[in-house]
Amino acid sequence: MKIKSLIVALAALLVGNFTTYAQDLNEVKKMFNDAAATLKAKNYAEALTMLEKTVDAAFNVDAMDIAEKAQRYIPQCYLMLGSQSGKAGNLNEALDYFKKANETALLYNASGTARKAKDAISGTYKTLGAGSYNNGDYATAASFFSQGYEANPQDTDLALYLANSYCQLKDFDNGVQVYTNIITLGQSNSRFAEHAAKAKEELTNHLLVKAQEENLAGNKEAAYATLETLINADPMNTGNQMYRLQLAGSHEDWDNIIAWGEMAAAFMATPEEQSEVYYLMAVANDSKNNNQVAVDTYKMVVAGDKVEAAKKRIAELEAFIKAEKEANK
Numbered sequence: 001m002k003i004k005s006l007i008v009a010l011a012a013l014l015v016g017n018f019t020t021y022a023q024d025l026n027e028v029k030k031m032f033n034d035a036a037a038t039l040k041a042k043n044y045a046e047a048l049t050m051l052e053k054t055v056d057a058a059f060n061v062d063a064m065d066i067a068e069k070a071q072r073y074i075p076q077c078y079l080m081l082g083s084q085s086g087k088a089g090n091l092n093e094a095l096d097y098f099k100k101a102n103e104t105a106l107l108y109n110a111s112g113t114a115r116k117a118k119d120a121i122s123g124t125y126k127t128l129g130a131g132s133y134n135n136g137d138y139a140t141a142a143s144f145f146s147q148g149y150e151a152n153p154q155d156t157d158l159a160l161y162l163a164n165s166y167c168q169l170k171d172f173d174n175g176v177q178v179y180t181n182i183i184t185l186g187q188s189n190s191r192f193a194e195h196a197a198k199a200k201e202e203l204t205n206h207l208l209v210k211a212q213e214e215n216l217a218g219n220k221e222a223a224y225a226t227l228e229t230l231i232n233a234d235p236m237n238t239g240n241q242m243y244r245l246q247l248a249g250s251h252e253d254w255d256n257i258i259a260w261g262e263m264a265a266a267f268m269a270t271p272e273e274q275s276e277v278y279y280l281m282a283v284a285n286d287s288k289n290n291n292q293v294a295v296d297t298y299k300m301v302v303a304g305d306k307v308e309a310a311k312k313r314i315a316e317l318e319a320f321i322k323a324e325k326e327a328n329k
Helices: 002-039 044-060 064-087 089-106 111-134 138-151 156-170 172-188 190-216 220-233 238-250 255-266 271-287 289-296 307-327
Strands: none
Touching: 044 064, 064 089, 064 138, 064 238, 064 271, 089 111, 111 156, 138 156, 138 238, 156 172, 156 190, 172 190, 172 220, 190 220, 190 238, 220 238, 238 255, 238 271, 255 271, 271 289, 271 307, 289 307
16 A cells, blocks of 8 residues: 555656646747747847846756757847947947857857858958058058958958058068968959959069069168069969069079079960060070070070070070180180
């Protein structure tokens, strides 16, 4: 009799616990649905509080599916609160919300919301720095842009402003690095191609000016180093390759012309461009009295306005080489 009573009591306890669990689970479901409705009604602050409470309650009853759903909505609340603050002109408050959106999105595996949050962060920093940039205060502008770039390196529009700010401040190391990063992104993903092309153009303009200034100041080695940086960043730009060779020619740096010439010729797109390079290399060898090498190189000048000059010099050198051989017999 006692055993039967114990079994009945245990069964009643189990039924009671299940009933309580079911009631708790239904309450959690209602909490989630109310929070979702509040979010849909665009009451983001209230929805955020309700969702956070829903997550806690769901964990208490092991309703993991509801907890995960509620968690994914939390970053969206922060994102929309940031958007509201930004529209109201409260940009610093907006940044706090956007950063929180990114943080919670990464925590809750909401990758789409994280991407939007990063775009919002970098966009806000771009807005904060725009006035200073337009007024030529590149130091202040760079302080804002750099924070946005750190948060979202794939915002290549912001990155262009940052790179130009650095170069305007003569901080070429950082400027070149950011430009190079943009170019690399363009090589791996076509959606960055337009900004990558602009990065190449701006980088070329900045570093050519820098090299010219260094050369005029009598520091040709610094100019060569600057052009080396430029060529490494954009080796397909044949104009940069040619400018370095011509600069070396103006200083009669024959060894540098010979050393750089073959690589430059390999990148030239037309026979005329290649012939221009070979002509400079032939002149360099000619000036160093490498007569046979000079002849062989002049013979590679097959197009453009240097062909006749190359033929004339070939005849002269071959006659000289022949006369020298006969004299040595």
